[in-house]
Amino acid sequence: MTSGMTSVPNFALYGTQAQPTWRDLVHFERIPERSGLHNWEIEPHFHDALIQVLYPISGGGETFIDGRKWTLQTPCLIVAPAHSVHGFHWTIGDVDGPVVTAAQRPLESLAATASPELLQHIRKPTVLHVDPTSRHAESLMPLFDAIEREAATHTQGQVAAGMALMVALFVQIARISETSARAEEDDVPRTRKALQVERFRALLDEHCRERVPVERYASELGVTAGQLTRLCREVMGMSTLDAINARVVHEAQRELVYSSLSIKQVAAELGFEDEAYFGRFFKKQTGLRPTEFRANARRELAGA
Structure with missing residues (x-):
């Protein structure tokens, strides 16, 4: 050199x-x-x-x-x-x-x-x-x-x-x-778990609009539902169901902010058969009704 x-x-x-x-x-x-x-x-x-x-x-x-x-x-x-x-x-x-x-x-x-x-x-x-x-x-x-x-x-x-x-x-x-x-x-066992969680996250991306139950995710990963929940708690700090719901909420928020779909259409896109149930689910997860979240987010974007 x-x-x-x-x-x-x-x-x-x-x-x-x-x-x-x-x-x-x-x-x-x-x-x-x-x-x-x-x-x-x-x-x-x-x-x-x-x-x-x-x-x-x-x-x-x-x-x-x-x-x-x-x-x-x-x-x-x-x-x-x-x-x-x-x-x-x-x-x-x-x-x-x-x-x-x-x-x-x-x-x-x-x-x-x-x-x-x-x-x-x-x-x-x-x-x-x-x-x-x-x-x-x-x-x-x-x-x-x-x-x-x-x-x-x-x-x-x-x-x-x-x-x-x-x-x-x-x-x-x-x-x-x-x-x-x-x-x-990570050590070897931790690396294996990290790879399993990486695969789980990929499955979440693939199925987040389908309302897939915990058992199906576990089956695709070759583990039991209980093992998957223990894995998620250890690596992600939340249960499998919480991880699924968080991914669905993320997708719902994106649709509410950036699409012109009605609330009913957003619910259908995310696998909810009932608009009211989607509304209750969204408020439980975020503290806001879908209409409130959409209005607040668009106001923030307009003022950015």
């Missing part, structure tokens, strides 16, 4: 001269397109105003970011923020995956407004192993595919769409980072 930042090449992209940062605010390519031209060795360099996110899904190698070395086990995510000195040594020929390069300041500005907690993930060099079976991993390639389409579409709104997709990508990176951190802190 060189002794001073000024001696490290400043590349807009691998092996190209730096360009004005307003050009191609979101750029997409695949790892072999450029690394293959450099014998799978990318020497240490930095980007003056650009952040790169790589998602190698096959092959392997090593990366060096700000003096730290990572051995890459695919699939993984690599974040190299602006000014971080980074380089790559890829295994020859079998590496593939997308690379996204974006202007960091506009990305930070959008993230600061939409979700400020993302800034730490945008600014921190990192390598994250990705569990390909996790629900967060399932969202990665569709996002990269959407970024690729936007990068290739030179039309109105390209920059806004590209940056919005970058924020969505970092939402997934933040979720994967949190899951990885929890796994590192």
Whole structure:
């Protein structure tokens, strides 16, 4: 590693001269397109105003970011923020995956407004192993595919769409980072329980509009209703039924605020056959009738 930042090449992209940062605010390519031209060795360099996110899904190698070395086990995510000195040594020929390069300041500005907690993930060099079976991993390639389409579409709104997709990508990176951190802190039995709860949360997302009973969730997880409740209390701090109800309320609140559906229609969308029963359920959970919640929330939005 060189002794001073000024001696490290400043590349807009691998092996190209730096360009004005307003050009191609979101750029997409695949790892072999450029690394293959450099014998799978990318020497240490930095980007003056650009952040790169790589998602190698096959092959392997090593990366060096700000003096730290990572051995890459695919699939993984690599974040190299602006000014971080980074380089790559890829295994020859079998590496593939997308690379996204974006202007960091506009990305930070959008993230600061939409979700400020993302800034730490945008600014921190990192390598994250990705569990390909996790629900967060399932969202990665569709996002990269959407970024690729936007990068290739030179039309109105390209920059806004590209940056919005970058924020969505970092939402997934933040979720994967949190899951990885929890796994590192937990012992083996706890990790197993955490994975079960992760699966339960995924089932909640899938069935929250169906009024599914506790027993069905337990059956899909291969445990008894009592075991599932004990698991939820231990990991989530609430019973299975409380977790189900909380997820239904979240969905109801979203429909009440952002849709034009009537209360009766919202009730039907969430699997309630009776509008009155839905009203009693919602008030018990939130302290407000659906009409009161909708009016209050829309007033707050109008005044924001």
